[in-house]
Amino acid sequence: MTQLRRDPMIGQWVNIHTDDSFGPEDYQKEDHLPRHAATCQFCPGREHQTPHEVDALRSRGSRPNGPGWQARVVPNKFPALQIEGNIDEAKDGIFDFSNGVGAHEVLIETPVHSKHLADFTREEMAGVIQLYQNRLRDLTRDRRFKYIIIFKNFGEAAGTSVEHAHSQIIALPMIPKYVLEKIEGARAYYDEHQRCVICDMVKQEYHDKKRIFTQNHDFVAFCPFVSRSSFEYWIVPRAHDSNFADMEEGKKNSLADLLRETLVRLRNCLSNPSYNYYLHVPPVNTGGKEDFHWHIVIVPKLTRTTGFELGTGFYVVRTSPEAAAGYLRNTKVTSEA
Amino acid sequence: MTQLRRDPMIGQWVNIHTDDSFGPEDYQKEDHLPRHAATCQFCPGREHQTPHEVDALRSRGSRPNGPGWQARVVPNKFPALQIEGNIDEAKDGIFDFSNGVGAHEVLIETPVHSKHLADFTREEMAGVIQLYQNRLRDLTRDRRFKYIIIFKNFGEAAGTSVEHAHSQIIALPMIPKYVLEKIEGARAYYDEHQRCVICDMVKQEYHDKKRIFTQNHDFVAFCPFVSRSSFEYWIVPRAHDSNFADMEEGKKNSLADLLRETLVRLRNCLSNPSYNYYLHVPPVNTGGKEDFHWHIVIVPKLTRTTGFELGTGFYVVRTSPEAAAGYLRNTKVTSEA
Numbered sequence: 001m002t003q004l005r006r007d008p009m010i011g012q013w014v015n016i017h018t019d020d021s022f023g024p025e026d027y028q029k030e031d032h033l034p035r036h037a038a039t040c041q042f043c044p045g046r047e048h049q050t051p052h053e054v055d056a057l058r059s060r061g062s063r064p065n066g067p068g069w070q071a072r073v074v075p076n077k078f079p080a081l082q083i084e085g086n087i088d089e090a091k092d093g094i095f096d097f098s099n100g101v102g103a104h105e106v107l108i109e110t111p112v113h114s115k116h117l118a119d120f121t122r123e124e125m126a127g128v129i130q131l132y133q134n135r136l137r138d139l140t141r142d143r144r145f146k147y148i149i150i151f152k153n154f155g156e157a158a159g160t161s162v163e164h165a166h167s168q169i170i171a172l173p174m175i176p177k178y179v180l181e182k183i184e185g186a187r188a189y190y191d192e193h194q195r196c197v198i199c200d201m202v203k204q205e206y207h208d209k210k211r212i213f214t215q216n217h218d219f220v221a222f223c224p225f226v227s228r229s230s231f232e233y234w235i236v237p238r239a240h241d242s243n244f245a246d247m248e249e250g251k252k253n254s255l256a257d258l259l260r261e262t263l264v265r266l267r268n269c270l271s272n273p274s275y276n277y278y279l280h281v282p283p284v285n286t287g288g289k290e291d292f293h294w295h296i297v298i299v300p301k302l303t304r305t306t307g308f309e310l311g312t313g314f315y316v317v318r319t320s321p322e323a324a325a326g327y328l329r330n331t332k333v334t335s336e337a
Numbered sequence: 338m339t340q341l342r343r344d345p346m347i348g349q350w351v352n353i354h355t356d357d358s359f360g361p362e363d364y365q366k367e368d369h370l371p372r373h374a375a376t377c378q379f380c381p382g383r384e385h386q387t388p389h390e391v392d393a394l395r396s397r398g399s400r401p402n403g404p405g406w407q408a409r410v411v412p413n414k415f416p417a418l419q420i421e422g423n424i425d426e427a428k429d430g431i432f433d434f435s436n437g438v439g440a441h442e443v444l445i446e447t448p449v450h451s452k453h454l455a456d457f458t459r460e461e462m463a464g465v466i467q468l469y470q471n472r473l474r475d476l477t478r479d480r481r482f483k484y485i486i487i488f489k490n491f492g493e494a495a496g497t498s499v500e501h502a503h504s505q506i507i508a509l510p511m512i513p514k515y516v517l518e519k520i521e522g523a524r525a526y527y528d529e530h531q532r533c534v535i536c537d538m539v540k541q542e543y544h545d546k547k548r549i550f551t552q553n554h555d556f557v558a559f560c561p562f563v564s565r566s567s568f569e570y571w572i573v574p575r576a577h578d579s580n581f582a583d584m585e586e587g588k589k590n591s592l593a594d595l596l597r598e599t600l601v602r603l604r605n606c607l608s609n610p611s612y613n614y615y616l617h618v619p620p621v622n623t624g625g626k627e628d629f630h631w632h633i634v635i636v637p638k639l640t641r642t643t644g645f646e647l648g649t650g651f652y653v654v655r656t657s658p659e660a661a662a663g664y665l666r667n668t669k670v671t672s673e674a
Contacts, residue, residue, distance in 0.1 A: 002417065002418060002437030003435070003436065004434060004435045004510070004511075005434045006432070006434065008431045013511060015418065015437055080339065080352055080653050081339060081352065082338065082339070092545075092562075093544070093545075094345045094534070094537050094541055095342065095343070095345060095541070095562050095563070096342070096345070098340070098341045099338075099339075099341070100341050100352055147649075149649055151644030151647075152644055153643045153644050156641070157641065158641065158643065159640070159641035159642060159643035159644075160643070168644070168645065172649075176350060176649035176650055177347075177348060177349045177649070178648070178650030178651075179649060179650075197431070200430075200431050201431065204430040204431055204432070207430070225429075226432070276642075276647050276648075277644060278644045278645075278648030278649075279648075280648065297647075297648065299644075299647055304496035304638075305496060305613075305642065306488070306490045306495065306496035307488030307489055307490050307496075307505070307614060307615045310613050310634075310636055311486050311488050311515070311516075311634065312484075312509075312513035312514070313514040313515030313516075314509070314513045
């Protein structure tokens with residue numbers, strides 16, 4: 001039996017298998033053995049193989065672009081967008097286009113080739129979050145950019161062949177469609193109810209008690225009622241918050257704790273799956289759209305997209321969020337899988 | 338260098354690599370060796386292992402659910418949606434949901450386990466199209482359904498583990514988001530220009546001469562200016578047409594020819610890649626939305642979705658449609674790869 005569910009923000013429908021939900025053992029297993037340490041450009045001692053770093057957490061006395069770092073940010077060597085130039089919008093008949101202007105950076109999260117986020121200490125994880133904040137603040141100063149997306153790909157199924165732990169940061173000259181839909185959906189919801197839709201989602205999750213699988217003082221982690229993928233989960237500030245970049249120390253540590261803990265649960269629950277995550281913050285340099293309740297969306301890569309999803313934008317979810325939250329809640333949180 | 342391009346129908350942006358486009362050899366190769374013929378439920382002689390057929394092309398004298406068929410349609414044994422029941426929309430706090438009511442059918446395209454669409458004769462391909470038409474007409478009679486999507490998954494990377502050639506048909510109780518956006522985008526374009534946006538796209542493709550790679554009297558095949566994937570292509574009726582189900586014999590053969598030819602080109606150009614395709618027709622039983630210019634979208638599965646695409650709805654396309662069309666145009670059309 002399945003249930004069709006409609007996203008309260010963007011109106012997207014998903015098809016959730018409820019009675020016959022897949023368990024963790026029903027998905028294909030992968031291995032993530034480190035194979036490329038010998039030639040990895042992200043390893044210490046090979047800093048000269050990356051473009052010059054734009055930011056880093058370094059031990060006292062160490063020099064930029066040399067060893068002695070805990071995490072560093074460099075421009076992507078093969079950028080999806082180029083940092084130089086103007087946007088130059090143009091028209092060719094019925095088509096609009098522009099130069100691919102933007103920033104594309106890589107955050108190397110650890111000097112240790114085979115270490116994953118789930119193995120990080122609180123301090124290491126807080127360092128990564130600190131660099132996310134730094135890059136958001138810095139890139140916001142470039143008035144050409146309207147949106148900055150921070151995301152991570154872990155494992156080949158999630159689209160990366162680089163096994164050394166890293167995130168990516170892309171600054172775009174426009175607000176991308178999916179983000180814009182969420183922001184406009186949240187605004188429409190606010191206009192109707194005078195309440196933030198994500199605050200209401202959190203409130204309902206606490207009321208329903210079925211999809212939250214862990215929490216701490218500042219953050220809650222749940223599998224959303226309208227998941228787009230099996231075992232998708234969100235980490236959301238419990239109190240309304242639209243300012244990720246200026247989050248203070250205590251809250252940052254709190255986020256570091258919960259992000260790390262949930263990634264350990266995910267790894268132990270699903271035999272170390274590939275995953276993506278992305279951070280949805282408000283747009284920048286647009287004026288008036290800056291009250292969006294930020295959150296992190298974590299999506300394990302367990303299945304392939306089919307022609308049905310491609311052709312409809314409809315998602316088929318084989319493990320219901322209620323079942324997925326149950327599995328994640330009951331998974332042991334030990335640091336080793 | 339990359340170019341940002343905006344879809345004239347739905348406003349989606351894509352990021353196209355233009356100067357440094359990937360060639361066919363830059364994508365990973367797969368094999369599609371048939372491995373499961375011995376146990377395949379779609380092979381002749383095992384008709385009793387599928388649910389009872391709802392339609393078939395059969396040789397004279399052969400009986401339903403026995404051998405003697407050229408192609409057959411059966412309900413999916415593991416349906417994404419159930420055919421019985423009412424939709425029963427309901428609300429749980431801020432969330433809308435309903436029963437997963439719909440139809441989910443499988444079209445087994447050939448009795449030969451290892452035969453692919455690219456190996457079909459015109460008659461065999463026209464038979465598949467005939468069954469698409471039959472199912473569209475029949476499912477439209479069920480007034481609960483608002484949209485019928487026909488799609489195909491070929492190869493594991495495209496989301497199927499069933500290697501015997503098949504398509505799927507899903508009837509939905511609502512118009513899915515992506516289709517609705519295209520239809521509303523087409524209507525907004527019509528309101529502004531009094532012309533069909535897809536007719537205008539075809540016209541501009543003939544004018545630009547860069548992205549069309551083959552055509553015949555009735556249909557044209559091109560890689561769209563705003564491709565969402567490398568080597569994506571569309572097959573579009575050259576003259577405005579919103580009625581796929583009642584397409585007459587000559588045009589059906591013409592479509593069979595072009596679909597087969599383009600799939601041979603795709604196979605020979607990219608070493609037999611996995612692919613999805615889907616048919617976008619107008620909605621049904623809705624009134625007033627039935628003038629949408631139908632088309633088929635073919636999407637080879639060459640790369641993985643990353644956190645960037647997931648988090649933005651933005652697509653990164655490593656082979657520009659202009660380059661892709663060039664490769665496909667220059668590929669030999671022999672029936673064997």
